[in-house]
Amino acid sequence: MKKILVTGGLGYIGSHTVVALQKAGYETIIVDNLSNSSLNVLGGIARITNVSPTFERLDLRYKAEVVDFFKRHSDIEGVIHFAASKAVGESVEKPLYYYENNIHTLVYVLQECVAHGIENIIFSSSCTVYGQPETLPITETAPTQAAASPYGNTKQISEEILIDTCAVENMNAISLRYFNPIGAHKSAEIGELPIGVPQNLVPYITQTAAGIREKLSVFGDDYDTPDGSCIRDYIHVMDLAEAHVVALERLLDNKNEEKYEMFNVGTGRGSSVFEVIEAFEKGTGENLDYSVVDRRPGDVTAVYADTSKANKVLGWKARRTMEEALASAWKWEQKVRNS
Ligand code: NAD
Ligand code: UFG
Secondary structure, X not given: OOEEEEEOOOOHHHHHHHHHHHHOOOEEEEEEOOOOOOOHHHHHHHHHHOOOOEEEXXXXXXXXXXXXXXXXXXXXXXXXXXXXXXXXXXXXXXXXXXXXXXXXXXXXXXXXXHHOOOOEEEEEEEHHHHOOOOOOOEOOOOOOOXXXXXXXXXXXXXXXXXXXXXXXXXXXXXXXXXXXXXXXXXXXXXOOOOOOOXXXXXXXXXXXXXXXXXXXXXXXXXXXOOOOOOEEOXXXXXXXXXXXXXXXXXXXXXXXXXXXXXXXXXXXXXXXXXXXXXXXXXXXXXXXXXXXXXXXXXXXXXXXXXXXXXXXXXXXXXXXXXXXXXXXXXXXXXXXXXX
């Protein structure tokens, strides 16, 4: 069994990816500092897969601890690096924390991979690197644009660090540029657990339907889109998780054409905020209280992926519908509230 290190593996996307990795026959070892997750996630993973992943509580900002960890686990064959902070607004308030937590951690992980001959790494990037693209859907060759936040900048800098490292070291890397992950594992054993008031649309919708939030604010209906609300590419988190397994296998099987590659991971379909609300109401039978408020600063009008590179080169395609993702998010919300 190949041993895969999953940093940030107790988080939202990481935990679903650990499930996909274990189902595909990999041994996983998770490191996480629990800054945005809980130990309960381990139980959820174990109930789905019947295997409890190895876990070490580790803060990747502390180089000496990272060095010590890799000394003890030099038999790792691949790394999926999720650990990072991800709140766009918070990154504006605390830029240095974001540069430390998102950049230092990547550098330390890469240094130890190089030191121990670990040659394969998958990195969590984001469609934020494209800003507001001039043409839609967005292909990987679209120019990246100046980041609108320190968070977005950390993703651009991280991709550059990977490019420069792969150019000179025995290292192969794939950046997956995620569009908007939503939903939960169908068992509702794991899902997204935002701390405090959710910033993202779908957790806000489910918490409103559950009566935790009074009403949803739709941030603007005067955008240049058919119904005036912003358009995004919402991808089921399990589809995204499975993309990591496929990308990892490309590296493990030496099938990559370049030492550094990047792929859009979305569905290729754009949905407006009003369309998401309608799909949620229709799929769950819940009525959602919402009102239109001012635009949210920093929001781009529309982004959705051209996924043909991932479809052709990785042989991966999103299989689940947005309706399915919304239903799983609702099931998860209800389970969390009732437990
Ligand atoms: P998450 O916060 O749920 O997961 C991140 C995990 O990393 C958490 O469990 C957290 O405790 C851990 N972590 C953070 N700093 C750490 C450190 N210094 N040492 C060890 N562990 C640390 O976030 P997520 O939504 O699962 O995102 C995973 C990755 O994907 C992040 O890199 C994020 O920037 C990126 N991403 C997320 C989205 C999204 O919409 N969720 C979109 C694009 C990219
Ligand atoms: N929205 C609302 N009301 C809300 C929350 C969101 O109307 O309460 C709208 C936003 O204005 C936007 C859409 O719903 O039009 C989606 O917003 P999210 O906050 O869910 O997602 P974003 O597209 O803004 O950003 C997310 C992550 C980023 C990541 C990006 C791309 O928050 O970290 O996806 O992957 F970089």
